[in-house]
Amino acid sequence: MKKIAIIATLILSMAVVFIGCKDKREPGRIYMPDMTYSRAYESYAYRDSAIFTMDPNSAGHKIFFNNLPPAGTLKRGELYPFNVPNDSNGLLNLSSLVKNPLGPLTGKDLEETGRLFNINCAVCHGAKGEANGPVAEKVGGVKNIILASPGYSDGRIFFVMEYGQNNMGSYASQLSREQRWRIVQYIRTLEPKAATTTEAPKTDSAAVVKK
Ligand code: HEC
Numbered sequence: 001m002k003k004i005a006i007i008a009t010l011i012l013s014m015a016v017v018f019i020g021c022k023d024k025r026e027p028g029r030i031y032m033p034d035m036t037y038s039r040a041y042e043s044y045a046y047r048d049s050a051i052f053t054m055d056p057n058s059a060g061h062k063i064f065f066n067n068l069p070p071a072g073t074l075k076r077g078e079l080y081p082f083n084v085p086n087d088s089n090g091l092l093n094l095s096s097l098v099k100n101p102l103g104p105l106t107g108k109d110l111e112e113t114g115r116l117f118n119i120n121c122a123v124c125h126g127a128k129g130e131a132n133g134p135v136a137e138k139v140g141g142v143k144n145i146i147l148a149s150p151g152y153s154d155g156r157i158f159f160v161m162e163y164g165q166n167n168m169g170s171y172a173s174q175l176s177r178e179q180r181w182r183i184v185q186y187i188r189t190l191e192p193k194a195a196t197t198t199e200a201p202k203t204d205s206a207a208v209v210k211k
Pocket of ligand 1: 117141
């Protein structure tokens with residue numbers, strides 16, 4: 001009797017082993033699905049539509065997951081979102097209330113931001129912001145940034161990068177908030193500050209009268 005029990009157990013365990021090892025890539029027969037398929041969401045994992053749903057209103061017994069961070073949350077170390085609405089009041093009035101969280105750039109940061117500017121902006125606006133980039137003519141309507149920027153607040157320049165403006169698209173998905181605020185600082189370094197202050201007396205009416 002004991003022998004039969006031992007043989008039976010052996011046969012059973014062999015059967016389990018063989019059934020369980022059909023294919024190395026397959027988990028085989030699944031006795032405890034919770035142990036095989038994680039109910040937690042794993043990046044790049046196959047998302048079984050029988051378990052997960054992207055519709056929060058009819059989730060039912062399924063797990064709601066839509067790849068987006070929960071509303072009102074912020075990634076650690078991330079700058080605050082730009083909450084100015086995308087309309088003319090936002091552009092002309094509200095954007096100037098948002099201060100640049102970063103100070104002027106120096107050294108490596110300046111170099112790196114120049115690189116980002118040359119990749120993302122210079123194709124249209126030119127390396128010096130003078131609207132003479134290689135595709136400026138094809139795009140059409142590209143503006144000389146540094147002509148207007150001295151009169152623009154940091155928030156207004158950020159606004160243009162956040163939402164785009166006419167023929168210029170939004171850069172919100174290509175550049176992080178920090179990178180965009182840095183580019184605002186970089187544009188400040190391109191502005192011809194010294195030139196305007198030294199040239200100003202030339203157009204002074206008093207100077208003309210003296211001649
Ligand atoms: C595809 C070409 C293109 C690229 C790339 C581009 N822009 Fe523009 N940009 C434009 C055009 C066109 C306008 C003019 C929009 C309009 O009609 O007001 C503009 C306008 C602007 C203005 C507003 C100027 C004003 O006088 O109102 C700013 C500031 C600006 N761009 C900054 C940037 C920055 C910073 C980048 C890089 C992150 C960038 N642009 C990338 C095409 C481009």
